[in-house]
Amino acid sequence: MSQTARIQKPRFNxxxxxxxxxxxxxxxxAPFVEPTLVGQMTVFWIMVLLSYTWDTxxxxxxxxxxxxxxxxxxxxxxxxxxxxxxxxxxxxxTAAKGGIxxxxxxxxxxxxxxxxxxxxxxxxxxxxxxxxxxxxxLRGHYFAIGSLAxxxxxxELASGWELIGAGSGLVPPLYPGVESARSLWLYFxxxxxxxxxxxxxxxxxxxxxxxxxxxxxxxxxxxxxxxLHTTRYKTIAWAISGIFLGVCGGLAGNFFQxxxxxxxxxxxxxxxxxxxxxxxxxxxxxxxGPLIGALLFHVFKELFWSYLLGLQYIALGLLVVVIVVxxxxxxxxxxxxxxPHWFGExxxxxxxxxxxxxxxxxxx
Amino acid sequence: MSTMLExxxxxxxxxxxxxxxxxxxxxxxxxxxxxxGPNGSGKTTxxxxxxxxxxxxxxxxxxxxxxxxxxxxxxxARLGLLRTFQQTRIYGKMTCxxxxxxxxxxxxxxxxxxxxxxxxxxxxxxxxxxxxxGLYSKRNLRGGDLSFGQQKLLEFAMALMNEPKLLLLxxxxxxxxxxxxxxxxxxxxxxxxxxxxTLLVIEHNMRVIxxxxxxxxxxxxxxxxxxxxxxxxxxxxxxxxAYLGAH
Amino acid sequence: MIDNLILLLxxxxxxxxxxINGVLIGAIFVLVAYGMALVWGVMNIIxxxxxxxxILGGFVAFYFSxxxxxxxxxxxxxFVLLLIVGWILYRLVIFRIVDRDLFTxxxxxxxxxxxxxxxxxxxxxADVEIARHGLGTWxxxxxxxxxxxxxxxxxxxxxxxxxxxxxxxKNSRAGQAIRATAxxxxxxxxxxxxxxxxxxxxxxxxxxxxxxAGALVAMIFTIQAYGGLAFTVRGFLVVxxxxxxxxxxxxxxxxxLGAAEQVASFVxxxxxxxxxxxxxxxxxxxxxxxxxxxxxxxxx
Numbered sequence: 001m002s003q004t005a006r007i008q009k010p011r012f013n014x015x016x017x018x019x020x021x022x023x024x025x026x027x028x029x030a031p032f033v034e035p036t037l038v039g040q041m042t043v044f045w046i047m048v049l050l051s052y053t054w055d056t057x058x059x060x061x062x063x064x065x066x067x068x069x070x071x072x073x074x075x076x077x078x079x080x081x082x083x084x085x086x087x088x089x090x091x092x093x094t095a096a097k098g099g100i101x102x103x104x105x106x107x108x109x110x111x112x113x114x115x116x117x118x119x120x121x122x123x124x125x126x127x128x129x130x131x132x133x134x135x136x137x138l139r140g141h142y143f144a145i146g147s148l149a150x151x152x153x154x155x156e157l158a159s160g161w162e163l164i165g166a167g168s169g170l171v172p173p174l175y176p177g178v179e180s181a182r183s184l185w186l187y188f189x190x191x192x193x194x195x196x197x198x199x200x201x202x203x204x205x206x207x208x209x210x211x212x213x214x215x216x217x218x219x220x221x222x223x224x225x226x227x228l229h230t231t232r233y234k235t236i237a238w239a240i241s242g243i244f245l246g247v248c249g250g251l252a253g254n255f256f257q258x259x260x261x262x263x264x265x266x267x268x269x270x271x272x273x274x275x276x277x278x279x280x281x282x283x284x285x286x287x288x289g290p291l292i293g294a295l296l297f298h299v300f301k302e303l304f305w306s307y308l309l310g311l312q313y314i315a316l317g318l319l320v321v322v323i324v325v326x327x328x329x330x331x332x333x334x335x336x337x338x339x340p341h342w343f344g345e346x347x348x349x350x351x352x353x354x355x356x357x358x359x360x361x362x363x364x
Numbered sequence: 365m366s367t368m369l370e371x372x373x374x375x376x377x378x379x380x381x382x383x384x385x386x387x388x389x390x391x392x393x394x395x396x397x398x399x400x401g402p403n404g405s406g407k408t409t410x411x412x413x414x415x416x417x418x419x420x421x422x423x424x425x426x427x428x429x430x431x432x433x434x435x436x437x438x439x440x441a442r443l444g445l446l447r448t449f450q451q452t453r454i455y456g457k458m459t460c461x462x463x464x465x466x467x468x469x470x471x472x473x474x475x476x477x478x479x480x481x482x483x484x485x486x487x488x489x490x491x492x493x494x495x496x497x498g499l500y501s502k503r504n505l506r507g508g509d510l511s512f513g514q515q516k517l518l519e520f521a522m523a524l525m526n527e528p529k530l531l532l533l534x535x536x537x538x539x540x541x542x543x544x545x546x547x548x549x550x551x552x553x554x555x556x557x558x559x560x561x562t563l564l565v566i567e568h569n570m571r572v573i574x575x576x577x578x579x580x581x582x583x584x585x586x587x588x589x590x591x592x593x594x595x596x597x598x599x600x601x602x603x604x605x606a607y608l609g610a611h
Numbered sequence: 612m613i614d615n616l617i618l619l620l621x622x623x624x625x626x627x628x629x630x631i632n633g634v635l636i637g638a639i640f641v642l643v644a645y646g647m648a649l650v651w652g653v654m655n656i657i658x659x660x661x662x663x664x665x666i667l668g669g670f671v672a673f674y675f676s677x678x679x680x681x682x683x684x685x686x687x688x689x690f691v692l693l694l695i696v697g698w699i700l701y702r703l704v705i706f707r708i709v710d711r712d713l714f715t716x717x718x719x720x721x722x723x724x725x726x727x728x729x730x731x732x733x734x735x736x737a738d739v740e741i742a743r744h745g746l747g748t749w750x751x752x753x754x755x756x757x758x759x760x761x762x763x764x765x766x767x768x769x770x771x772x773x774x775x776x777x778x779x780x781k782n783s784r785a786g787q788a789i790r791a792t793a794x795x796x797x798x799x800x801x802x803x804x805x806x807x808x809x810x811x812x813x814x815x816x817x818x819x820x821x822x823x824a825g826a827l828v829a830m831i832f833t834i835q836a837y838g839g840l841a842f843t844v845r846g847f848l849v850v851x852x853x854x855x856x857x858x859x860x861x862x863x864x865x866x867x868l869g870a871a872e873q874v875a876s877f878v879x880x881x882x883x884x885x886x887x888x889x890x891x892x893x894x895x896x897x898x899x900x901x902x903x904x905x906x907x908x909x910x911x
Binding site: 006267 | 438446447453469490
Binding site: 062064066073086089134135137138139140142145146148150152153157159160184273276280304310311314316317318319321328 | 619657684704708711715725727728730732733837838840847883885886890892896897901909
């Protein structure tokens, strides 16, 4: 442990655990204190999931991905398709366009959901591995645009595929129990998944893997020249976020109770942009940044959505421009640049330039 | 001494400009070999051909008896043939220690290796090598906050951390404070003797290369002009002409 | 799908018909791609809001036709309007990101793209529109090949715009300043070129080209407030196939993309036309990357 601490500060110290425990307690109590806001809070944890999984690529590795929403959508479809397909014929179900109501027992429902979520994680992982090994050989900006195109490509394909309902979407089976119980377990499902995702990702970053991702972010050519398997690291990083995005999508599909290919599952204009924005707002590649970004954005969004009436997407575009142009390092990043010691970072102050040091010519 | 790197009849042209024509050089295990030549003589092109930055038009490049002229940069690096950059490159937002830890060799790294924690020796080794290049006191500074000269030293330390068999240095003293040059030459020699790393060095500074290299190749106009011991090269009329611009 | 393919193979004239129509539309992609390459090459910005400029220009022509003015005049009006829009955008936002990395500029122009498309959606609604032009159709070979006159006119006009641009870039002082800045901005600055003004001009010019192209789109195709991204992707696709600074390549790639898209939308069905364009981009970058990999290079 001490060996690692000499290389980089431990990510989890006593203070961190206290804050995390505080969040865990607040998160567990909140739905009982404000039962009317359970839905809102569920969406919040979905947002946290989206932002931390995006940060793996966008923050730690510096690869802006507009295509993460693909795995989210795949998870949604896979879970719902299994939930339905286990108990009836999927093709007839979707062809009826919501005309068939599936009545399940609680046991059947949760069996379907559990299998569906596992399959969703697996599907997200495999899809990221497959797509990633194709397009992650690309350098940053080609990947950004390639992934942007990928998201729309998949959305277009899904809206043409009859088996999963094509453009008219797919409805996951109705929950057989009472509605309040449904919203509670969905809340805790998303909350727990967010917690697990956070811990797993931080564990990954504390290993050799994390430094390799940071090295790719700082200078990919150098990393290659040092023998780093860049494409392999990039692909596995994407696949790890793909697992959590897949499961998250599975839960989200059940939460929304309706999956539209363009507007919920592969929605580049909403979740696809939001996840980028939340991370940039909070601070790319920082420990708490994605959480803070998700919280702030969620509040902003609710304000936009309630008071701007139809203008919210315009405001969203404006927000993207303003944040990216004027506040690129994000909230946590901004503080970290100015007060590194707050973050327990042992970054000594920059050396004063000595007269004997030659002035470095700006690189071409 | 066995042959480590063998470049045979290597040619490379960019469009119509012939940058390297029919060049053959050889680096034997444990040597320090210099590569000199006036600006535009094709030194960096040859370097880039060796480390895999572009394809070659003809000839062969063999490293440890393995043909590497069609391998790509990271694969060549993993064989133990490493290069430093003329425009020094380090990981700017990471501390020196993190820079070092990220430079551990990736040879034979499997899936489990990617998630390994840094075992106990890594920090020791990193500190030892930073001490070796004189950056120990700066070990917790961010790479990007170092001066240019210090970044060059850090890059050198990172290269040593990677445990290469052959290290290609592209103008290691360019842009370095002249008072530090002697110290750098000394460290290069020690790396060669104590760590057993073979060196191939591009250098512009004649004084440096004459002190450092055991054998020197001189390029001019993309062709191999002369080869020999430093004294012989220094007195070779063709080399002098090339440098003084007599065509 | 297979049936359509067989139909095409048995019926080469239909194939030619599709290809000709595609090539005529492709001229517009050439313009969009040319503008994209210009901004990319000169300012090192990949302009994601390229497509929104196109759609905005399209709405100009659409409103001209709605008000009973010849939409052909809309091409000039769209050019001028987008010149102004582009210049304002440069002064407000783009000049702040010129020196930043490509990520920042991709994200920022992506934000502008959302902003513009949503604003257009608010103002013009999300309906699919087409500008009425009143030109007829020629049929050749007993109607087996149909040629809409408007497509020919649009093709000709696109070529004229393209030619005017090339002449402008080659011969005018302003064009030379743009090319000098593209090659080496620092050297250009030292030689007394006001690079900031050059950037502003480049960006505005690009927007204007897209606007004019969009006005043509409104006449031969359809426009829709959210349809911009497809044009951005087409432009990007053409640029990476041709390579930056390769004008003949851009022309060939743009025209071929137009033809390929028409044939594909016939074979796969019209609903998959967009999927084809976006899928093509993914496949082509992967293909290019693997090809370059054999030559030890990267797509940069």
